[in-house]
Amino acid sequence: MCLSQLSKCFSGFSSLLPAITYKHKSLVSSFTPTRETARAISQATKEEQEVLVVVGGGAAGVYGAIHAKTLAPHLAVLVIEKGKPLSKVKVSGGGRCNVTNGDSADNMILAENYPRGHKELRGSFFNVHSPVDTMSWFTSHGVELKIEDDGRVFPVSDSSSSIIECLMSEVRQKGVSVQTRKTVTGVSVLSSGKFLLKVGQQLSDHVEQVEADYLLLASGSSRQGYTLASQLGHSIVDPVPSLFTLKIEDLRLRELSGVTFPRVKVRLKLDSVQRNIPQLTQVGPMLVTHWGLSGPVILRLSAWGARHLFSSGYKGRLTVDFIPDLHVGSLMSVLSHHKQQYVKQKVLNSCPAEFGISKRFWSYMLERQGLSGDILWASISNSSLMSIGSLLKECIFEVTGKGQFKDEFVTAGGVPLSEISLNTMESKICSRLFFAGEILNVDGVTGGFNFQNAWSGGFIAGTTIGGLALASYQGQSERIVDL
Numbered sequence: 001m002c003l004s005q006l007s008k009c010f011s012g013f014s015s016l017l018p019a020i021t022y023k024h025k026s027l028v029s030s031f032t033p034t035r036e037t038a039r040a041i042s043q044a045t046k047e048e049q050e051v052l053v054v055v056g057g058g059a060a061g062v063y064g065a066i067h068a069k070t071l072a073p074h075l076a077v078l079v080i081e082k083g084k085p086l087s088k089v090k091v092s093g094g095g096r097c098n099v100t101n102g103d104s105a106d107n108m109i110l111a112e113n114y115p116r117g118h119k120e121l122r123g124s125f126f127n128v129h130s131p132v133d134t135m136s137w138f139t140s141h142g143v144e145l146k147i148e149d150d151g152r153v154f155p156v157s158d159s160s161s162s163i164i165e166c167l168m169s170e171v172r173q174k175g176v177s178v179q180t181r182k183t184v185t186g187v188s189v190l191s192s193g194k195f196l197l198k199v200g201q202q203l204s205d206h207v208e209q210v211e212a213d214y215l216l217l218a219s220g221s222s223r224q225g226y227t228l229a230s231q232l233g234h235s236i237v238d239p240v241p242s243l244f245t246l247k248i249e250d251l252r253l254r255e256l257s258g259v260t261f262p263r264v265k266v267r268l269k270l271d272s273v274q275r276n277i278p279q280l281t282q283v284g285p286m287l288v289t290h291w292g293l294s295g296p297v298i299l300r301l302s303a304w305g306a307r308h309l310f311s312s313g314y315k316g317r318l319t320v321d322f323i324p325d326l327h328v329g330s331l332m333s334v335l336s337h338h339k340q341q342y343v344k345q346k347v348l349n350s351c352p353a354e355f356g357i358s359k360r361f362w363s364y365m366l367e368r369q370g371l372s373g374d375i376l377w378a379s380i381s382n383s384s385l386m387s388i389g390s391l392l393k394e395c396i397f398e399v400t401g402k403g404q405f406k407d408e409f410v411t412a413g414g415v416p417l418s419e420i421s422l423n424t425m426e427s428k429i430c431s432r433l434f435f436a437g438e439i440l441n442v443d444g445v446t447g448g449f450n451f452q453n454a455w456s457g458g459f460i461a462g463t464t465i466g467g468l469a470l471a472s473y474q475g476q477s478e479r480i481v482d483l
Contacts, residue, residue: 049075049076050214051076051213056079057178058088058454060220060454062086063167065077066170066176068461068462068463068465071467079176079178080199082222083181085164089163089451099155099451100448100451101449101452102135105132108122114443116443120442125423128456129460138163143155143163143166150447181202183200184224189430196211197209197212215434216434217436220438221438229435232433235416240306240412242412243299243302243446244302244403246298246403247399247401248292259358259360265283266321268281270312270315271316272311277308286298291403303444303446304445314401320397322392328390331392344377346377347372347380365391371388412441414440436454436458
C-alpha cells in the first residue's frame with residue numbers, strides 16, 4: 001500500500017479524534033485521546049497500521065474494543081456512538097447495574113435463560129467467557145462485586161458508575177478512541193477488502209469517510225445497526241419488545257399497587273397460540289403496579305412470550321396461582337382449620353398465615369368472590385371456602401396490553417445466529433465483519449443475562465480481532481526483517 005492510500009485511509013479516522021466529555025450524575029470525566037493514540041495515528045500514515053471500527057459504545061462494543069486493543073496494542077481502535085457511551089449500563093438494575101448472574105455455573109443451564117439463543121448458546125460461547133470470567137475481570141480491575149440471593153451480581157457500591165468508570169478508565173489507558181454524537185450511515189466493502197464507512201455528525205450535513213480493516217457491529221437494538229448489517233448482506237429478524245410488564249384492566253387491582261408476592265405461578269394463554277409452550281408458565285416473585293402486573297416472573301414470561309404476545313396484540317388471559325407450594329387439597333385443609341380456630345373473628349381480619357399474603361390482597365380476594373370482610377368465619381359456608389381456595393389457585397386476569405418500553409429493556413430480533421460463527425463472532429457472509437450484543441437475535445430473561453451476552457460476545461469478538469491484527473502485524477514485521 002502506497003503513502004497516498006494510507007493518508008486517505010487515515011484522513012477520515014484522524015478527523016474523528018476531538019476531545020469528548022462523558023458525564024454520569026455527579027461524575028464528570030473529560031479526556032482526549034492519549035498521546036500514544038495520537039502518535040499511533042500519526043505513525044499510521046507512514047506504516048501499514050490496521051484499524052478496527054466499533055459501531056456502538058454500549059457494553060458489548062466497549063468491552064470488545066478493550067480486549068482487541070489489549071491483545072493487539074498496535075491496532076488503531078475507534079468506537080463510534082450516537083449517544084452517550086454505556087447509557088444502558090447507567091440505567092440498568094435501577095441504576096445499580098446488574099452485571100451478570102452468578103447462579104448458573106453449568107453452561108447448559110445458563111443457556112436456558114435466553115428465549116432467543118437457548119439452543120445455540122449451549123456450545124462454546126460461555127465456555128470462552130463465562131459469568132465467572134466476567135466477575136474475575138471486573139474484580140481484577142478494581143470493582144468489588146456481590147452476589148445477591150437470587151443470583152444477580154451487582155457492584156458492592158450499588159452504583160452503575162463503578163462499572164462505567166472501570167470500563168472508561170480501561171478505554172483511556174489502552175488508547176481506544178471513543179467518538180460520540182456521530183452515526184455510521186452507510187458501509188460498503190472496497191476491492192481491497194477494507195470497509196468504507198460513511199460517518200455523519202448530529203446536527204450537521206457533513207459526512208466523513210473512514211476505512212477500516214475490521215468492523216464490529218455492537219449497536220444494540222438500534223435501527224442503525226440493522227441497516228449496516230443488511231448493507232453487508234445479512235438478513236434481519238424483525239425486532240419486537242421483550243422484557244415488559246403486563247397491563248391489566250382491573251380498578252380494584254390498582255388499589256393494590258406496591259403489593260409484592262415472593263413466589264407465584266403464572267400461566268399465559270393467547271388465542272394465537274394453540275400448542276402447549278412450557279415457557280409460557282413461569283414461577284417467581286411478582287409485583288402489583290398501578291397499571292397491572294410486573295416483577296421477575298412477569299418479565300420472564302414476557303421474554304419467552306415476546307413474539308406470541310406481539311402477534312396477539314398483547315392481549316390474552318393470565319392465570320395466577322398465588323399459593324403454588326400448596327395443592328388444592330392442602331389449601332382447603334388450611335382454610336377449614338382456620339375457620340374452626342377463628343370462628344368469632346371477622347374474615348377480613350384473619351387470614352391464614354400459611355398463605356403469606358397481605359391483608360390488602362386478602363380483602364381483594366374476598367371482594368372478587370362477593371364476600372363481605374365483616375362477616376365472621378363461623379358464617380362462611382363450605383362452598384364459599386371452596387370458591388376462595390379456587391380463586392387463590394386460579395385467579396384469571398385479562399391482559400390488555402404491555403407496559404412502557406423502558407431504556408433498560410431489550411428486544412427480541414436482529415441478525416440471525418445462523419449467519420455468524422459463535423466461536424469467533426465473525427460473519428459467515430462478510431469476512432472481517434463481527435457482531436456482539438443485542439444486535440444479534442439473542443435476548444435473555446431478567447437477572448443479568450443480557451449483559452452476560454454482551455460481555456461474552458464482546459470478549460470473543462475483541463480477542464478474535466486482536467488475534468488477527470496481531471498475526472498480521474507480526475507477519476509485516478517478519479517481512480521487514482527479511483528485507
